[in-house]
Amino acid sequence: MKKLILSAAIVLGSLSLFAIPVKNNQSLVHTVVIGDEYTEIKVADLPAVITESLLKAFPDAEIQKAFVNENNEYKLEVKLGDKTETMYSDANGKWMDK
Structure with a gap:
């Protein structure tokens, strides 16, 4: 009977080891890359085709x-x-939807 109680205690004790919460110290980092980044230029530097089209x-x-x-x-x-x-326009003065 002692062996049965001891075996049950060992089995139940080993199952409680899996219930211990694990701490995760790693943080998640999400990076968003936007492919359509525009840089400002002077209005005078616009191609004549775009100005004429407008x-x-x-x-x-x-x-x-x-x-x-x-x-x-x-x-x-x-x-x-x-x-x-x-x-929005392409380099040829054709209007685009964005």
Whole structure:
């Protein structure tokens, strides 16, 4: 009977070792990379094709700021009347949706 009680105590004791919480000291780091980072350029440095295309589509438009990314895509902040809109164009002056 002693052996049975001792065996039960050992089995139950060994099962309680698995219930001990484990501390994780490693932290998770998430990195987000945005591929469409634009750098600001002077409005005068815009290709003439883009400026002409904008004035053809919106004769009363006024370019406030201009940006370019590494794919040679342009982001324009354009004032149309009372509103300021963001427009995107490729290097050939074709408008893009983003």
